[in-house]
């Protein structure tokens with residue numbers, strides 16, 4: 001590693017492998033969800049790898065994200081699902097991006113944009129089955145369906161899909177099970193209402209990664225996978241888990257300062273950590289601006305010289321200190337902040353799930369938290 005203080009190494013062969021794993025399990029079409037710059041992995045390279053492995057759809061949250069894919073000459077079907085009510089939808093229609101609609105206000109805007117362009121918009125209606133985020137619920141669903149029918153009759157929109165999102169598919173046991181069953185029943189009722197009103201959605205979808213792998217009756221025509229695409233077991237199992245998913249990203253850096261210190265040495269701001277013995281401190285140039293959450297203080301570890309060593313004291317914006325004990329650390333030693341967990345010489349390095357546990361968060365937040373200034377380096381298999 002010659003330039004850059006650190007790198008997020010993204011193995012695109014793992015992305016491809018994970019698409020095949022989910023497709024093999026779920027046996028329905030796969031939408032690779034590449035929102036938030038592909039959970040921090042890079043939306044365009046991830047999308048290309050996923051499509052190459054058989055994914056047929058891409059999912060994003062915004063016009064900006066959708067147009068980024070089109071600018072990279074990715075022509076595959078894309079669904080975008082979060083939009084301002086007053087957004088200019090012509091850009092999405094023009095770019096052949098399917099637009100999710102949850103309110104009549106959005107539908108009016110979409111239909112108006114289609115009329116201005118002289119080109120019908122392709123819409124996927126979202127129903128809320130219990131997550132209480134986007135989607136129409138209660139009496140708003142029949143209303144949304146009625147408006148969609150009207151605009152379909154006028155040929156300003158075409159309804160390609162009806163879809164929703166579950167709240168509890170990550171809980172394979174306990175109260176989550178009954179909640180999933182209730183939400184699927186609501187979804188079925190909403191579908192029936194839409195079909196009864198004359199809509200003929202060719203694409204019905206409900207499952208995220210956890211549902212794709214754990215809730216067969218939620219699979220319908222397609223599953224939208226985020227976490228599993230990136231190789232993280234949605235049920236929290238360490239890699240490879242029961243499905244053989246492979247984490248795609250590892251976060252790597254280098255020791256840039258080493259010092260031997262006596263007992264009683266304070267480390268970092270405060271200090272909140274004081275050495276209790278003579279020890280070796282190794283400085284690494286990654287901090288909370290790079291995604292190493294301050295809230296992991298006292299718990300986080302890195303992989304150095306074949307061991308897990310603790311990060312000690314406060315994590316600063318750009319750097320943190322590792323207590324390497326009596327390991328023979330030298331300047332320039334490689335450090336793995338989190339690895340991919342399997343098949344490599346650093347198989348026992350901390351994982352994304354470890355960091356999520358230390359930070360009291362989920363793996364998505366760890367992955368999307370890797371700072372923009374950390375260069376993404378793409379590999380295909382072992383390097």
Ligand SMILES: *Cc1c(COP(=O)(O)O)cnc(C)c1O
Nearest residue numbers: 033165208209224225226227228
């Ligand atoms: C992010 C997202 C997904 C992907 O979820 P994972 O749990 O990461 O697989 C699927 N559907 C919607 C609507 C999402 O916002």
